[in-house]
Amino acid sequence: MRTASDRAGLSPDELGRRARVGKGALVGLEKARGNPNFATLVRLADTLGVSVSALLEGPAEGRVRVVTADAVAPLWTGRPGGEARLVLTTSGPAPVEGWRWTLEPDEECPGHPHQAGVVETVSVTAGRMTLIVDGTEHTVEAGQTATFAGEPSTSTAARAGRPAT
Structure with missing residues (x-):
């Protein structure tokens, strides 16, 4: 820092x-x-x-870095047990952060607006996630990916009565 x-x-x-x-x-x-x-x-x-991860990561590890998500401490944990882990970030002029989110049934996590120009991408690998951008809900199913500007008010939720990752 x-x-x-x-x-x-x-x-x-x-x-x-x-x-x-x-x-x-x-x-x-x-x-x-x-x-x-x-x-x-x-x-x-x-x-x-x-990036957030630039504040948290240590020295560079070489040309290839392999990270196990479970080896990274969660940065957010919800009451029902959902969590968010910042798995890795790339360096350079346009860093990319890789997050692993798990939301439990009926759990919602409020987002935080980012700097202008930041684009977020959400890929759902299991379950169904509700992405809420500026108050409008968008359903993202397992196997689907959504992208959106990172500066408006956002949150994510698992509303289908089952976990979402």
Whole structure:
């Protein structure tokens, strides 16, 4: 996080003010202490102009990286047991994040608006997911993929009485 902050020319105080994150939380994150919520990570990443995973990942591992989703800690966990794991991200001028979401029956997870120009893609591998963009519901079945602008209000839900991944 410090590298991205230095690159953006932001002092810890200015980063905290712009991202609406307390100085103590920033210090804890830089020292890999604490357990920030997902909204805090999104605000920091957006303020710094980097992906959430860029804040979390260690040094590059070479030309090929293989990640097991279950080896990555969830960044969001719902009351019924659903979860979201940021499996990996690519580097470069247009980073791509790979997430694995599992929603339990009748569970909904609110999204967080992204920077202008961010495009999100959702591929459902099991069950049926309801994608809600600006209040309009879109059903995405297993085997289907949806794409949408990341800056409006979004959320995802499993409404069919069965889990969705």
